[in-house]
Amino acid sequence: MKPSHLVAALALALGLAACSEAPTPAGDASHAEGSAGHGTETDEHGHEESGGHAESGEHSKEAASTVIPAAIAEKSGIEVQPAGEGVIADEHEVQGLLTPIEGRVAEASARFPGAVRSLRADVGDQVRAGRTLATVESNLSLSTYGVTAPISGVVTARNASVGGLAREGTPLFEIADLSQLWVDLHVFGADAQHIQPDVPVTVTRMSDGKTVHTTLERVLPGMATASQSTIARATIENDDGLWRPGSAVKARITVERQPVELMVPLSALQAMDGRDVVFVRTGDTYTARPVEVGVRDGERAQIRSGLRKGEQVVVEESYLIKADIEKEGASHDH
Structure with missing residues (x-):
């Protein structure tokens, strides 16, 4: 975990610990006493104890959400945004090589x-x-x-x-003249049939992860002898002079863009109990919501069901919410 994430997680844990030490409201105590009349015992904290399956189900529902005060959420870097429509890109991940432009x-x-x-x-x-x-x-x-x-x-x-x-x-x-360079991208097998000129390309420098956006110019006839791949060529601007001929690069070629009615960033998705979930904020409460995920690209995922347009979804530090909900679930199990 990154140092910043450790600090965020510690801030969240301390804040929630402070919240959990708050005295139990009188209404809760009276509810606990009333429940005792139905054969349910309470522990020293006022929590109901029962070995029945019905109570186990109630604990599962409680573990699906957690309350985090706004100030603690802000310090922990938790951010939300409304779920909405967008575009999912059909992308092909490829590798390539930088070369000087012929004639330069x-x-x-x-x-x-x-x-x-x-x-x-x-x-x-x-x-x-x-x-x-x-x-x-x-x-x-x-x-x-x-x-x-x-x-x-x-x-x-x-x-x-x-x-x-x-x-x-x-x-x-x-x-x-290295002010511009060719990016020769190697496309293998059936993928070559889907690659056409004039589509967007994102090129990533392996040394430091810097990216540039360009457009595919042409697909060369024939195949590369050594790799038996089809060469798709684009041109990039070498503004910082650190794109060097002969260097290997990674690239994403966007073949098609598909509009979807509902999507979230990939950072919003977490896995819980073998399902994909997102965390929906209502006030200070964050609830795990199982969702059905459709198509996705390198940044976004389509949501087919389980979420409504406009709901506030955690898009940054969602793993902190997951960790706290799982911690609550573990405390109920004991």
Whole structure:
């Protein structure tokens, strides 16, 4: 559990403990005394005790909800939002590779044979078109001339050393414009039949989880020889310069968007007693509500039954509600 979640859970537990120490109202006490006349005993806390199945059912109903004061819920990071209509995306999870865009890679070569007298750029340097990258002393004229960058970009290769011989037409530097990159996504099997250009793509950088949104441009003919996959290509903006050619990425290709009448974020769903539940807030009471889940994507889930539009559903820190309800259920079992 994350440190922030530990703090939230501790705050919730302390708050609820304080609530549970509140004195029992007189009405509750009289109810307990009245119940005793029907052959039901009470414990020292005023809770009814019985070995019958009917009482066990009542305890289950009590364990399905919990009361959390608003101040404690806020400190614990519990957030709610109304359940409502939305869109579920039919998405395909794929992996891919970043590559420079064809036509945006250039070489800086020696015009005349001669000795390299100086080097003024190295791999990784950002250079502008026309910048001098090296000087060469021509064997023909014995004069020195400069080798300049043909385009603006990043130096990705250097094939020269001071004192070395530069032959005519020999590439001394490679420069790539990496302000934009191709993302070549590998799509396998029958999934390739559903992938078409002009659909949304979300690309995720594996190193730090940063995402960018783009659009699929084309599906290449043929298949990748090594992987036997179909290549779907998109272009991304390399604004921070940290998208690097050759890096592997993850991506979600959205094939179709399906409107639904009722949905909740995936963060709202929890599993209890083998069922999917959400927690509905009414005042300060949070109730576990079993729901039937339909289609889902990476962020949202359709709710087919068990929930009404507009009901306030816990969408952040729902696991805290689950933990407290289960704790209440365990205390009743004992």
